[in-house]
Amino acid sequence: MSESAGIENLTYKVIDHGYPVKADNEQQKSHNVNGVWPKLRVQHISKSFQSKNGRVYVLEDINLEIQQGEFVCIVGPSGCGKTTLLNIVAGLEKADSGEVWADDHKINGAGSDRVVIFQEAALFPWLNVVKNVEFGLKLKGINGKERRNIAIEYLKMVHLSKFQHAQVHELSGGMKQRVAIARALAMNPEMLLMDEPFSALDAQTRWILHYELQNIWLKTRKTILFVTHNIREAVCLADRIIILATSPGKIKKEFLVELPRPRDDNDVNVAGYSTMIMKELKAEINKVMKCEMDADSCVECDIKCTTEVPAKTDIGGGI
Amino acid sequence: MQSILKRTMFYILFIGIWEGLFRLCIWPEYVLPSPVSVFKTLIHGFQNHTFLIGIASSMKRIAIGYGISIVVGILLGLLIGRVRIFEETLGSFITGLQTLPTICWLPLALLWFGLNDRAIIFLVFMGAVLSITIATDAGVKSVPSLYIRAAKTMGAKGWKLYLEVIIPAALPHIITGMKQGWSFAWRSLMAGELLIVCLGLGHLMMIGRELNDMSQVIAVMIVIIIIGILVDRLFFVKVEQRIRERWGLVKG
Numbered sequence: 001m002s003e004s005a006g007i008e009n010l011t012y013k014v015i016d017h018g019y020p021v022k023a024d025n026e027q028q029k030s031h032n033v034n035g036v037w038p039k040l041r042v043q044h045i046s047k048s049f050q051s052k053n054g055r056v057y058v059l060e061d062i063n064l065e066i067q068q069g070e071f072v073c074i075v076g077p078s079g080c081g082k083t084t085l086l087n088i089v090a091g092l093e094k095a096d097s098g099e100v101w102a103d104d105h106k107i108n109g110a111g112s113d114r115v116v117i118f119q120e121a122a123l124f125p126w127l128n129v130v131k132n133v134e135f136g137l138k139l140k141g142i143n144g145k146e147r148r149n150i151a152i153e154y155l156k157m158v159h160l161s162k163f164q165h166a167q168v169h170e171l172s173g174g175m176k177q178r179v180a181i182a183r184a185l186a187m188n189p190e191m192l193l194m195d196e197p198f199s200a201l202d203a204q205t206r207w208i209l210h211y212e213l214q215n216i217w218l219k220t221r222k223t224i225l226f227v228t229h230n231i232r233e234a235v236c237l238a239d240r241i242i243i244l245a246t247s248p249g250k251i252k253k254e255f256l257v258e259l260p261r262p263r264d265d266n267d268v269n270v271a272g273y274s275t276m277i278m279k280e281l282k283a284e285i286n287k288v289m290k291c292e293m294d295a296d297s298c299v300e301c302d303i304k305c306t307t308e309v310p311a312k313t314d315i316g317g318g319i
Numbered sequence: 320m321q322s323i324l325k326r327t328m329f330y331i332l333f334i335g336i337w338e339g340l341f342r343l344c345i346w347p348e349y350v351l352p353s354p355v356s357v358f359k360t361l362i363h364g365f366q367n368h369t370f371l372i373g374i375a376s377s378m379k380r381i382a383i384g385y386g387i388s389i390v391v392g393i394l395l396g397l398l399i400g401r402v403r404i405f406e407e408t409l410g411s412f413i414t415g416l417q418t419l420p421t422i423c424w425l426p427l428a429l430l431w432f433g434l435n436d437r438a439i440i441f442l443v444f445m446g447a448v449l450s451i452t453i454a455t456d457a458g459v460k461s462v463p464s465l466y467i468r469a470a471k472t473m474g475a476k477g478w479k480l481y482l483e484v485i486i487p488a489a490l491p492h493i494i495t496g497m498k499q500g501w502s503f504a505w506r507s508l509m510a511g512e513l514l515i516v517c518l519g520l521g522h523l524m525m526i527g528r529e530l531n532d533m534s535q536v537i538a539v540m541i542v543i544i545i546i547g548i549l550v551d552r553l554f555f556v557k558v559e560q561r562i563r564e565r566w567g568l569v570k571g
Contacts, residue, residue, distance in 0.1 A: 092468055112474030122469035125566045126487040136473035139483065169567020187473060 037103045039191055039223040040066040040089065045098035047084055047249075058084050060248035062098070066191075069221040073234035073241045077281065077288045081249030082227045083195055089225060090116045090193050102190060112136055115184040116193045119200055121176035123168045129179055130155065130164035136187040154182040157216060174205035178212065185216070191223035199230065207265050210236050214262040231281065235273040236263045243277065246284050253280055352534035360534040361541065369523065370542060377508060377519040378546075380436060384443025385504045389497060392448045396455020396493075397481060406456075413452055421446040421507040425514065439511035439519070446507030447500030454496020458489030491562050498555040505547055 058081035137147035364370035512521025527535030
């Protein structure tokens with residue numbers, strides 16, 4: 001009981017959606033506060049796909065700013081376009097309209113200043129661990145000895161320097177993802193883009209990696225944009241959480257998480273935040289559920305859909 | 320150990336039956352020579368260097384023809400695998416050409432290059448290039464897009480993307496294609512050498528035939544088989560094994 005009382009007493013900072021951002025240059029200049037650009041500016045991004053049932057609007061007029069050193073999580077139900085948004089920021093997909101700015105330059109295609117860490121580690125099986133970490137450095141033209149030193153430094157950061165000569169297939173899923181993180185950090189990118197990097201891992205490994213990522217962030221203070229459907233994960237990691245609504249994908253709400261780091265997945269305050277964000281997300285999840293269940297108009301599904309799950313008790317991270 | 324014993328027994332039995340058939344004197348010696356005379360010819364051929372010269376000139380031709388076919392085959396495979404227009408046009412053309420036995424290129428080769436080395440090298444090239452192209456194409460198409468996306472976000476583009484990601488990722492397929500290409504090239508080489516005077520191993524067999532010396536024919540056949548086995552065992556099997564271990568396709 002005392003726990004829930006603690007949750008009630010938490011104060012939340014909520015920022016409502018809607019940025020007063022204009023597309024003209026005058027407006028852009030105004031974002032240059034004291035000569036410092038925001039690390040990332042997403043302006044009026046829209047994206048739609050053609051499907052059999054007509055056009056699907058995945059993202060609609062998304063505006064977003066991320067400051068230097070900020071850890072931002074984007075949370076939303078599956079299909080809300082959060083991965084699409086991250087891919088657009090990464091330069092792997094093109095938006096229908098709108099612009100993405102990194103510092104003072106407009107993003108046009110993928111670049112090593114914005115390294116992506118995917119759900120699967122995407123390590124190259126023809127290279128051993130340390131050569132995987134060296135991959136981006138080699139592309140940059142850094143000479144052999146120097147890039148080996150950098151690679152080992154970052155492998156140490158993820159506690160895998162002992163495995164530097166191992167082959168990729170010899171590592172566990174969590175270890176692979178840590179190598180992927182080391183590989184991304186070794187590039188010394190302006191920002192890290194993480195696309196549900198821990199969702200394919202088991203709960204314990206995920207817990208360890210949450211801890212490890214927080215420590216890495218505390219050490220490096222990299223700007224991180226992290227996409228997840230796991231609210232608990234978002235609260236555990238982020239300074240700011242952005243809730244994306246579904247069809248069309250729009251920013252619904254933002255939460256600031258002001259808890260000391262490193263945070264624990266099972267911390268009572270983390271749970272408290274999660275519950276509150278879950279409430280906000282519930283409507284969106286129901287929307288997705290209805291959409292999916294209506295397809296086969298099954299009675300049982302309809303019951304599930306309309307039954308309100310008590311938000312208080314459902315503070316589970318996953319959706 | 321047991322399998323080696325069984326294999327040795329098999330060969331002893333095989334040579335024994337062969338020697339037995341020879342002793343029965345059903346066929347004259349220029350039709351069926353004895354294993355002993357074949358063995359003697361083999362030793363003699365190496366002693367007076369004719370076999371060594373034959374091997375050297377055959378190997379030189381296959382090295383040139385096969386070497387060019389690897390470069391051209393990989394380039395064509397990359398083009399077909401990555402560029403839509405080439406896939407739709409060149410792709411089906413190459414698949415069609417593959418059904419043509421390589422020796423069918425001989426009349427054209429003779430017309431284009433004359434009765435010489437270059438005609439044989441062309442045959443070797445045609446024997447291997449299509450297999451390598453088709454395998455590279457398949458390899459390129461099977462590269463997970465995740466690898467390419469990951470490499471792009473780390474700054475890989477243009478030819479570096481091909482050199483550092485697409486070719487290494489397609490390598491298992493390419494090696495398989497090279498192995499198949501090698502065996503086609505080896506066959507085409509022998510076919511070409513049988514028909515053109517050129518000092519190669521195939522030519523040595525024809526000399527044997529012309530001199531009614533079947534022991535030379537069979538001795539050269541043995542040399543050809545041994546070279547084929549050596550290349551397969553010492554190169555392709557080892558390379559494939561290494562790739563499988565590295566990629567974790569087999570427990571190392």
